[in-house]
Structures are given as structure tokens and as C-alpha cells.
Amino acid sequence: MSTIRDVARAAGVSVASASRALNGHSNVTPAMRERVQRAAQELRYVPHSGARSLTRRKTDTIGVILPDLFGEFFSELVRGIDLIAHRSGLHLLLSNMRGSAYETASAVQAMRGRIDGLLFMPPNANIEELKTCLDGVTPTVLLNYQDPALNLPCVTIDNYAGAYAMTRHLVEQGYQKIVHICGPAHNFDARERLRGFRDALREHAGQRNPMILPGDFTEEGGKHAADMLVSGKTGFDAVFAANDVMAVGCIAELEARGLRVPHDAAVSGFDDIPLARHITPQLTTMQVHIDRLGSTAMLLLLRMLGGEELDASQSNVSVPSLIVRGSTGRRDAAKAPGIIG
Amino acid sequence: MSTIRDVARAAGVSVASASRALNGHSNVTPAMRERVQRAAQELRYVPHSGARSLTRRKTDTIGVILPDLFGEFFSELVRGIDLIAHRSGLHLLLSNMRGSAYETASAVQAMRGRIDGLLFMPPNANIEELKTCLDGVTPTVLLNYQDPALNLPCVTIDNYAGAYAMTRHLVEQGYQKIVHICGPAHNFDARERLRGFRDALREHAGQRNPMILPGDFTEEGGKHAADMLVSGKTGFDAVFAANDVMAVGCIAELEARGLRVPHDAAVSGFDDIPLARHITPQLTTMQVHIDRLGSTAMLLLLRMLGGEELDASQSNVSVPSLIVRGSTGRRDAAKAPGIIG
DNA sequence: ATCGTGGCTGAAACCCGTTACATCGCAGGC
DNA sequence: GCCTGCGATGTAACGGGTTTCAGCCACGAT
DSSP, X not given: OOOHHHHHHHHTSOHHHHHHHHTTOSSSOHHHHHHHHHHHHHTTOOOOHHHHHHHHTOOSEEEEEESOOOHHHHHHHHHHHHHHHHHTTOEEEEEEOTTXXXXXXXXXXXXXXXXXXXXXXXXXXXXXXXXXXXXXXXXXXXXXXXXXXXXXXXXXEOHXXXXXXXXXXXXXXXXXXXXXXXXXXXXXXXXXXXXXXXXXXXXXXXXXSOEEEOOOSSHHHHHHHHHHHHHSSSOBSEEEESSHHHHHHHHHHXXXXXXXXXXXXXXXXXXXXXXXXXXXXXXXXXEOOXXXXXXXHHHHHHHHXXXXXXXXXXXXXXXXXXXXXXXXXXXXXXXXXXXXX | OOOHHHHHHHHTSOHHHHHHHHTTOSSSOHHHHHHHHHHHHHTTOOOOHHHHHHHHXXXXXEEEEESOOOHHHHHHHHHHHHHHHHHTTOEEEEEEOTTOHHHHHHHHHHTTTTOSEEEEOOOSSOOHHHHHHTSSSSOEEEESOOOTTSOOOEEEEOHHHHHHHHHHHHHHTTOOSEEEEOOOTTOHHHHHHHHHHHHHHHXXXXXXXXXXXXXXXXXXXXXXXXXXXXXXXXXXXEEEESSHXXXXXXXXXXXHTTOOTTTTOEEEOSBOOTHHHHSXXXXXXXXXXXXXXXXXXXXXXXXXXXXXXXXXGGOEEEOOEEEOOXXXXXXXXXXXXXXXX
């Protein structure tokens, strides 16, 4: 592998001139530039980005730390980020932390000297340790997490408003015994969605003690919840799952148990994953533009890289929109078999 | 940001000793190590990976260059890669090339000095330019592409065998007018699948001029093909789409046009995306373990990083397995309405 | 007492670029 | 003809680590 010194030697000039010629500085004669470029080409010289970033104090790389690299959420998020990053000639350094706080801290630290900025989606675990390793070292934008203690801009989804809107939709459709399958207890999104569900049900249906089933955001979890519902003695006529994946599992299990959706019970989800449109009945859900989440975060980060000082007040909250499909078809009083259970 | 010199000064030792103490070299007294570690902790010292990789000639980073960062294929592939990479403490530097050959070349070059090895999935465009920039500079494993001219190990899917097996399955089920919706003409996978289809049909059904419809691997493409089929005058009783996404589009369109699958016509796909199990009828398809593709490639690359000299002869071909589901349900002679068209 | 040995330690070179600063030559102004 | 100023070029420092090599010291052996 040839270095810039090799190029300089081959061209019979100093390394400084070689560097200037190759980087398009103006104070270089055309003849000199020509000579250097020719030498570089012949030696197949490619600058060593690592060395370059050492002096430039710029790596042209953005770190992306996520809880896991899995599924639709991940791919859409990265797509959104890359769309903007690529446009600015930035690379993406990916890291996951497998949920562990220790891994998270080391992942953040391992980024030092590799990146110019960080997009960080914290795990649901305790955030305390993060504060120490995130203290203004590198420009950072948080994804899907908000913490007043960390005065960082963040890009989030308004889970509360989304769950509220969905619950209200179900109430307005005439459903009376609406059950919520929630996500993991420590999950930020899950908690907010549960809160939205609770508030909407209290404010629009006057219910104070709705039925809540535990869930884990997996298809199996949705099936399990449906199982409990059908076997249980509590009646229900609608299920609002905290995400689409569980809703899909729930529908599958309900139908396996002989119930028809939405005829016997409505089911709705959250996220609008591609699958939502493809199952039968099509799933009513809250549409979240995950790619936009990534793009927005990246745009904020670009501003920070440009020197702007952004803080939590610049945070961006995107409100998901209600997509009504077949799975919550208007409850027809004539055909409805009444509340199950 | 404190450097190792700051740490050395604080501990009252030389940088060399500080470096040795922090990197766990054996020739350091416990007292010295203690002093240095304490100083590092107090100064919140984190080594600068960029600088470190300059001397070590090792970046602990793997470059991953893909045609695009999109969809299930991408996320599964990255998951498989990360699974192995993470285990070895390697980071992932992601790059896409948007199909352009120029971008590809510059993406590969931009990796110089940033990575220890490369996982590369070439675009379908001409490979010629790549040879020059891939010439043994860095250990490389090719994904899903094989080229005798590039003597590199590659990890591929046996598209030919998969398509052959699927076609044979359809023939054995009794279907007689089997149509293939193929992928983009320049796509390597698509061409191989088409070839497998052709050969199987010739060898097992004696057909030499099967009906081939153009496609583009998108849902819309599948719908369009179904549209042509239904409107066209050529009869068909089974459709083998070159990927699941098109198969899904095809089924949707067929049903929209009043045909039932598999009653009126069978439909099968290729890839076994998660959606395949969720649509009605469930899709018969060839299961491809995309995550394993990534893991296998990463394992090969690890061996190369370990000093082994691998070449094309070490390539790994994974044969997809046939997953029979409802969409190609055995053609029941009694109920079948005969060939449509 | 002397010499050799071995283990720690520190100074300095090195990795590969970029850039501040010094130098040089040349043209123009007086 | 001499000085000034400017633009092109070269030298060397620098960025932040790692590593080689030499020096130092204490210890054991002769």
C-alpha cells in the first residue's frame, strides 16, 4: 500500500505539495498538480482515512447505537439515517448493545476517535450510567427516548397521542370492552402507549380499570394474550395491542380458536409494519414513519456538526396517524353477537 | 478530551508505561498499573481508537458494502453478520452504493484505513471496475456473487437448485401450465432462478418453451404480472414468482380479479420472508437463511483476518429448502376447474 | 567485589496524513 | 538597482497512540 510519501517521492516533490495537490488547494501550479496526480494514479494511491482523520479531527463517520439490529424497525431506521448521511458523504458505524447497560457504555466509549457524531437509541435499562459517558463528548441525538437530565435533542414518536387516538377510535366504533396487550414493563414506548390507552378510556368511555394483559412485543406474546382472553372469563369485544407484531399473533390465535375478527372482536395494533396490510383482515393500526424518525435525527445531528448548539428544546416529536382497516370494522349492531365472555 | 499523555503526566510516569499499564502488558509492576489506572479513571480517559488503529494497523472494524440498505434481506443479513462480528469485538461500517458502479468504487476506496476486512455484495452492474479496486488490498468475502476472475471466497445461495426444486414440486403436484415471473434481467439471483426453472421444466415436464413474465422483485411487479396473466389468452394453472414479494403481489391481484389460490391457480415464491407465513393462503416458498448467509461470510472473513489465505475454492453455497404451504395445495382433480385461459 | 542477568522504565521513533511556518524566487514599484 | 510583496514550495511539527531499544537498578552467582 503506497503512502503519500511514496507519491511525493515518485513525483519528485515534497509531501506537503503532494497533499496540497491532491486535496485541491489553490496554491499549487497546474504543472505540479498534474505531476502529483499522475504519480498517485500510477501508484494506485488511496489516502489512509484513519491517518487523515487524526489530523483533520474529523472522521466523516456517524455512530449509530441501537438496542438490537433486528427486524423492520431497524432496517427502516437505518434507511432513513443513511438517506441523509449518504447525501453528506458520511459513513455509518453500527453498534448494538444487546440490552446490556455495560455493553452500552463500552459501545459508546469504543466510538471515541471513530465518529463525528452519534445517533443513540438507549436501552430501556437504567440511564444513569449513560450520563457519564455521554457528557458532551460528541454531538449526540437521542432516538426514541427523552430524558430531561440529558439535555440532548431527541427524536421521538408520540406514543401517548397515538395510543390515545387508537383507543378513542375503538370507543367511537362502539366497542365497549376494550383490552390492551402491553409491551415489556420497562419499555419506554410500551409505558407511553399504556398511558395513552388508560387516559383515553377514562376520558371517552369513563372506564377507570380497564383490562390490561402483559405482553412482550412478540408474536408469541400476542398469541399468549389471545389465549388468556379466550380461556378467561372476562368479556371483551376489542383488543388494542401495543404493537403490530402482537396484534398479528393475537388475530392468528383468535381465529385458531374459532373467533372471527372483527365480527367477534376487533383487533388493532401500532407501528403499521408492512405485514399489517397483508394479513386478513387487514390491520387497523397507528402509522409511524420510522424512516423519517431516522432522517429527522440525522438532520438534527448534521446541524450540530455544523456548529449549532442544540439541546432538548430542539427535540422533534412525530405524531403517528390512524390507519383504519378491516380489523376494527364498524361494529354492526344487527350482526354483532354481543360481547364475548 | 484527555490523552494518554495527560494520564501519564497525572500519574507521574512516561507515556510508554501508561500505555503498557492500560493495555495489560505483563512487564509492569502492580503499583505502576494501579497508579496509571487511577489517573485514567480520574481523567475519564478513553483511548482514541483512530490513533490507536494507526499504529496497530488494525481497526477492529469490518466494512459492509451492500447495494442498498432496505428491507428484510438487509436487516437479516446484518443481523447474521453482527452476531459473529460482535462476538469478536468487531464493529460494522456500513455503506451502500445505490447500484452505481462509480459509487461502488468510491465506497470501496473510502474504506481504506477504516477497516480490517470487507464483506462485499456487488451490484449487478459490470464487475470490471471492481477488480482494480479490490485487488488484494484488504481481506474480502463476497456475498451472493461469484466470479472466477475475482479469486475471492464467496457465500452464495444456490438459486439454481432452489428454483429447480420449486419447479419440480409444482410439476409433481400436477400443475401443467406453470408460469415464471422473473426478476430484473441483470440480476444475478434472478437469472439463476430462471435457469433453474427452465431446466426443471424441461427435465420433468418436457417443456421447452415455458411462459416467462418480466418482473422486478417488487409487489407492484407481481401485481402487474398477474394482471397480464389474467387478461392474457395464455392458460396457466401455477405461478412461480422469483421472489416472495412478487408472489404476494401476484396473489393479491389474482384474488382481486376473482381467482382463488390455490384452487384456480397455485402461486409460489422464493426467500421465505416472514410475511409468507402470514398471508392467506400461506405461501409455498424456498427458505433461505439470510442471517446464516451473513454469519457464514463473517466467519470466513474472520479466518482470513486470522491469517489464513482463502480463495474462491473456500466458497460456501447454501441450498435453500422447500417449504410447502397452502398456496400450492395439491391440485385436486375432482375439484379443479381445469386450466384457466 | 565483580560481573551478568533479568525485569522495569523512559526517550524517541513510528504510523500517515495535514498544516504552520520558513524559504525561495520572481515580478513590480520606487 | 534595490526593496517589497506575493505566490509556490519545502521542512518539520503535530495529532494520539504503540513499540523498539537503551538505560537503569537490584539481585544472585562466582
